[in-house]
Amino acid sequence: MQRRTFIKAMGAGAATALAPxxxxxxxxxxxxxxxxxxxxxxxxxxxxxxxRCGQCGxxxxxxxxxxxxxxxxxxxxxxxYIIPREKACILCMKCGxxxxxxxxxxxxxxxxxxxxxxxxxxxxVDKKICLSYQGKTCGVCYRACPLPDVAIRVGMLEQPHVSQxxxxxxxxxxxxxxIPQAIRIIPNRKGA
Amino acid sequence: xxxxxxxxxxxxxxxxxxxxxxxxLVFFMLILxxxxxxxxxxxxxxAYDLLSPSEQNFYDFMETITAPFVSDPENELDAIKxxxxxxxxxxxxxxxxxxxxxxxxxxLKFYWPFVLTALIPVAxxxxxxxxxxxxxCPATFLYELNTxxxxxxxxxxLRTGNRRLDPRLKxxxxxxxxxxxAVSGSIVLAAVYPPAVVGRxxxxxxxxxxxxxxxxxxxxxxxFDLLVARRGFCRYLCPGGALYSxxxxxxxxxxxxxxxxxxxxxxxNAVCEFGLDPLRDNFGMECNNCSACIxxxxxxxxxxxxxxxxxxxxxxxxxxxxxxxQQGKKQTIDDSxxxx
Numbered sequence: 001m002q003r004r005t006f007i008k009a010m011g012a013g014a015a016t017a018l019a020p021x022x023x024x025x026x027x028x029x030x031x032x033x034x035x036x037x038x039x040x041x042x043x044x045x046x047x048x049x050x051x052r053c054g055q056c057g058x059x060x061x062x063x064x065x066x067x068x069x070x071x072x073x074x075x076x077x078x079x080x081y082i083i084p085r086e087k088a089c090i091l092c093m094k095c096g097x098x099x100x101x102x103x104x105x106x107x108x109x110x111x112x113x114x115x116x117x118x119x120x121x122x123x124x125v126d127k128k129i130c131l132s133y134q135g136k137t138c139g140v141c142y143r144a145c146p147l148p149d150v151a152i153r154v155g156m157l158e159q160p161h162v163s164q165x166x167x168x169x170x171x172x173x174x175x176x177x178x179i180p181q182a183i184r185i186i187p188n189r190k191g192a
Numbered sequence: 193x194x195x196x197x198x199x200x201x202x203x204x205x206x207x208x209x210x211x212x213x214x215x216x217l218v219f220f221m222l223i224l225x226x227x228x229x230x231x232x233x234x235x236x237x238x239a240y241d242l243l244s245p246s247e248q249n250f251y252d253f254m255e256t257i258t259a260p261f262v263s264d265p266e267n268e269l270d271a272i273k274x275x276x277x278x279x280x281x282x283x284x285x286x287x288x289x290x291x292x293x294x295x296x297x298x299x300l301k302f303y304w305p306f307v308l309t310a311l312i313p314v315a316x317x318x319x320x321x322x323x324x325x326x327x328x329c330p331a332t333f334l335y336e337l338n339t340x341x342x343x344x345x346x347x348x349x350l351r352t353g354n355r356r357l358d359p360r361l362k363x364x365x366x367x368x369x370x371x372x373x374a375v376s377g378s379i380v381l382a383a384v385y386p387p388a389v390v391g392r393x394x395x396x397x398x399x400x401x402x403x404x405x406x407x408x409x410x411x412x413x414x415x416f417d418l419l420v421a422r423r424g425f426c427r428y429l430c431p432g433g434a435l436y437s438x439x440x441x442x443x444x445x446x447x448x449x450x451x452x453x454x455x456x457x458x459x460x461n462a463v464c465e466f467g468l469d470p471l472r473d474n475f476g477m478e479c480n481n482c483s484a485c486i487x488x489x490x491x492x493x494x495x496x497x498x499x500x501x502x503x504x505x506x507x508x509x510x511x512x513x514x515x516x517x518q519q520g521k522k523q524t525i526d527d528s529x530x531x532x
Contacts, residue, residue, distance in 0.1 A: 044377060048299040051291045052382040053278035054392050057399070058229045061236040067396065069404050075378045078392060078404070100278045100285055101295060101306040
């Protein structure tokens with residue numbers, strides 16, 4: 001009898017602990033700046049398509065794909081994400097290749113296909129922090145960019161200018177030598 | 193040489209060992225695959241010198257065990273990938289039928305390239321019933337070890353749970369899970385389905401440096417099995433088990449009791465992980481053809497048959513006390529008839 005009441009109490013405790021996380025959904029947490037893997041569908045569709053098999057992470061040679069616990073709401077439990085400042089996507093496109101449900105679309109590893117098919121986000125330069133805009137020639141983001149002169153062009157003193165072709169892989173943010181980073185990816189979770 | 197009808201094929205007594213071998217192999221692969229993945233990432237980074245000493249040890253170890261088989265580990269170790277939930281097996285994409293069902297429910301449409309990956313598992317389930325639960329499920333491997341632990345605890349004088357719930361509970365879990373997936377638009381079944389959780393959590397632990405919340409869920413199910421009901425989660429709550437039971441309703445491969453050999457010792461009932469009643473020919477949808485009852489039977493009274501339905505109760509075993517007493521009674525009645 002005692003055991004039963006204990007289990008009931010545990011169940012009730014778990015329910016109350018989980019209730020707030022269930023309400024807090026991904027779309028209402030702008031502070032958590034994460035990217036979905038390259039070629040991922042729009043957020044709602046992605047969540048309904050993804051089966052949480054974890055194969056994208058297992059295919060990722062850069063190990064940049066990590067998996068949510070409950071911090072982004074239970075709806076995105078065990079779904080893949082990328083935090084570009086920690087480790088950015090190298091656009092190898094293997095995750096889309098292995099995804100069984102095509103929640104991450106299979107996109108060939110070619111510049112044209114990637115530019116048109118991948119839209120993880122878009123880089124934005126904070127000119128107040130960026131060294132090149134402070135008169136100290138830097139250009140690290142430009143050199144890190146897998147699509148140089150297409151996604152990032154540089155002007156005087158190697159000041160970066162991001163174009164619409166940016167796919168949001170985050171390699172620029174990863175490589176930025178400023179702390180906090182002067183260039184960061186603004187996530188786009190509406191798909192390509 | 194003809195096989196006697198009332199004797200099981202001798203190999204069926206040993207299938208249980210094969211089953212343990214297969215289960216251990218699947219579990220071992222779930223540990224090995226993330227290790228191979230981590231090794232591949234080290235290789236592709238071309239940065240052996242930048243690894244920490246422990247990572248270098250790991251690299252050396254993985255190189256030692258893979259070098260005899262592959263020359264290009266970065267690309268040649270991809271034959272088997274993923275988990276039992278969904279994965280690639282020598283170029284063939286396979287998925288758990290529950291993954292397909294849950295995904296269809298979550299997105300409310302059939303995405304055929306994915307749904308068809310569950311076709312082969314479904315076909316096997318139609319023939320062999322819940323075989324996945326007994327033969328492949330990595331959670332079953334741990335749950336059966338957990339049962340053994342329970343036996344030891346009982347021997348040590350501790351009380352373990354042996355409650356019986358209604359096995360139909362799991363169909364409610366399945367339907368609720370599918371409904372919740374449809375309403376929330378995300379496959380919630382993946383979070384409460386032990387084999388998916390185990391595969392995922394082992395990957396997290398090895399490749400990402402720590403267990404996730406799924407590990408907590410799994411430990412809770414282990415405790416449930418230990419303290420409330422033996423193999424309780426699989427018997428009463430598992431949504432995957434529910435789906436397989438439904439699919440395996442008319443499985444042609446079944447276990448049958450040979451009543452002529454049975455001596456009513458009830459070891460089959462004691463050993464049955466799913467709490468079925470082989471002694472009274474009551475297998476039903478739940479039986480996963482694990483063959484543990486065949487292995488344990490001291491008089492060779494259990495065998496596999498090809499038949500779409502269970503046999504109705506065949507009466508007490510012919511080598512048992514009850515049957516002899518019945519026969520004795522009949523005998524005396526016959527004798528008295530003759531005298532009269």
